[in-house]
Amino acid sequence: MADVEFAVGFLFLDAAQYMYTGSTQDSLRVGNVWQTIYCADKYNLPMLMDMCLQFIRSQLKDDNCLAYLENVKLFAHGCVAAFVEKCLETVDASTTAILQSKQFLAIRQDTLVMLLQRNSLSAEENTIYTAVEKYTGFTWSAEACRKNNLEPSDDNRRQMLGAALFLVRFPLLTDSELVNGPAKSGLLLDSELLAIYKYKNAVTKPPLVFPADYRTGCGFAGFRFKERSASLSHRFLEFHHSLLSRNMWIISIWPSGRD
Template sequence: MSQNLTQSSGGENHPVVAKIGDCVKHLLDSGDMSDVQFAVGRDQGIVKIFSAHRIILGARSAVFHNMFYGSLPENCTNPINIPDVHPDAFANILSYIYTDAVKSLNLDNLFGTLGCADKYDLPLLVVMCTDFILAELSIDNCLDVLDSAVHCAVAAPSILEKCLCLIDESAEAIWVSEKFCAIGQEALCAILQRDTLTANEDIICLAVNEWAVNMCARRDIDATSANRREVLGRALFLIRFPLLTDAQLLDGPADSGLLLQSEGWDIYRYKHATTKPRLSFCTEPRQNVRAEGVINYTIPDIRELRKAALYSDPVNVRKLLWNIAVNKNIDREVPALGFYLQCDGYAGSDSWACQVAAELCLLPWKPETPPVKKQVSKLFNKNAHSKGSSKYISMEELLDPAKGYINPTDFSLRLQIQMIADLPTGFK
């Protein structure tokens, strides 16, 4: 005969439940039979008392086991003070210990929970927190979490690495963001020491100077040269000043006082003198290894297009400069628009090669007209530096007003290429 495990009560306030998980959760929610209390959050100004059970905590965490059952067990007569943890994070820790789940994990309490999980040796919860933030990270919020990611780098290095990778490939958008000026000095150093940043050094230099001015304002001190250098600390020496042109050097850090006169003179001598001084700044170019790129090109007046090719401004992807090339092929029986992705290669190397997947797209001006798209997948190198179609679209179809490819106001034509490139080979 089966026994009904829920038919009776173990007391006025303790219902008997069938599942062990429900029973343990009831202990957490009700505080029944608790034998330890924690006073959490004094440093945050929000002290909350939590009741718990030493045997459950000790069974789940080696740190709690040593705390309660080690050679010098904690005195549990009074609440144990945990001043440096936010109550929300500690509530998540207890929820995980008792139920294997966290009820309220979000971006506001995630790093507090992750740090607490690392502190109390709960590796699976560290993984849970890490997976959560990795799924949420984007270029829009990576600067918001960068400071916390730096401080949690030992427990969860993949979070910091993804933040930095997003910054690596953000082109120059990150350097003009207001959020950039709000990051801490350690986070700034973590960015500047990267070899893989995509921005030019003059843009980086301007952004770092703005960061220093903002930091002086936060400290309520004047943004003098000496104060800016002081708040930057070692971050100053992670800027690659020798990569600046002479004009950029003189008009930028030398003029603003970010560089000392002696430092500026040493950099100038390094660039031009036969006997080069030893510098405190890195002289190696950054790699600019952004994998994806979008090239937009508007031909101002398609009626002026001749057989000679036109070229867009270049876009830097994987250390290589890529552009759109377009021409009008009139030697064919049916004149057509030629549309190509082109790469001029890597200076100083005759053996470079780069595998690329790209989508070539003619963007119509009429909303109801679908774009004309063609896919390209090719290994680019010195001997095969462009790929596309000499018959991308016939000129007759392109110029048909009913199709809506050409802007009727100024006869302009919009072209776009979206590309993803593998790491190139053959660089010297």
């Protein structure tokens, strides 16, 4: 957007009144606040910037937090960092709903990386993987290909994801989720799938390019405790199911011939 358009937005705010009184009264609106933030940043008006950030903070909700995050990251003002963190905390609290919303498809790749780096996301890892890639309607990588006029091929989707791909915690997926998700989608190389499989089943864990720690926002510690306290017969059945899933997975990934 041209500087002239931003200046017009600022004039509607009544810049003269702010300059002389330090107040915007009730002039800030959702429709003009981002133009005003632009002007406050460009003309070094930190108090006005603070007022704008306070306003958009009061408007922050699950259904706009990603759009606000995308916009505010464009500005280098010192107080922006606190608002960025507030947006991310909103994502932490309602991760599943936000990842499944349309606004998630509109974020840039660097914002996707920022989200996936968070240890405090409150969604199961398969939900996070599904939002990023799995073929269930529109997904982030498929949408990114479309925006860049690329076919949603395996290689192009990997290219669009970039570093974000290696922030999905694939080792946390169950055998069934791996078989029916990454092993079918073509997103991961056969060598990567095999490395994940080995890591999940090895007593001594080998090095892995994907993170494997549970996200603290999921509260998995209690789940793991309950799992450990399960009856012997239940654990035997679970182990037997794992073996069956493992065999299915090896069969499903081996013939494709990808490196």
